[in-house]
Amino acid sequence: MEQTIVISTTVMNRLCNLSSDEKKMLLDTLLCDEVLKIDRPAQLTPGQELIYFMFRDRVMRDSYRYTMHDSAQHSMVS
Numbered sequence: 001m002e003q004t005i006v007i008s009t010t011v012m013n014r015l016c017n018l019s020s021d022e023k024k025m026l027l028d029t030l031l032c033d034e035v036l037k038i039d040r041p042a043q044l045t046p047g048q049e050l051i052y053f054m055f056r057d058r059v060m061r062d063s064y065r066y067t068m069h070d071s072a073q074h075s076m077v078s
Contacts, residue, residue, distance in 0.1 A: 025044070
């Protein structure tokens with residue numbers, strides 16, 4: 001894993017509206033793609049890929065913002 005992965009409250013709230021199968025698909029795919037860097041266990045349908053792309057984009061943007069905020073905090077202290 002190259003950076004911190006942040007699942008914000010906004011993302012969590014959106015996940016709450018999905019079925020357990022959809023949540024599992026999104027989180028399993030994110031885990032394989034971004035944390036473990038391994039092949040996905042299952043092929044996603046085009047619709048699932050679109051949902052995953054939007055989910056992953058939000059997670060990665062939130063993670064980047066967290067990393068930048070954390071870096072700024074550390075540079076102020078030093």
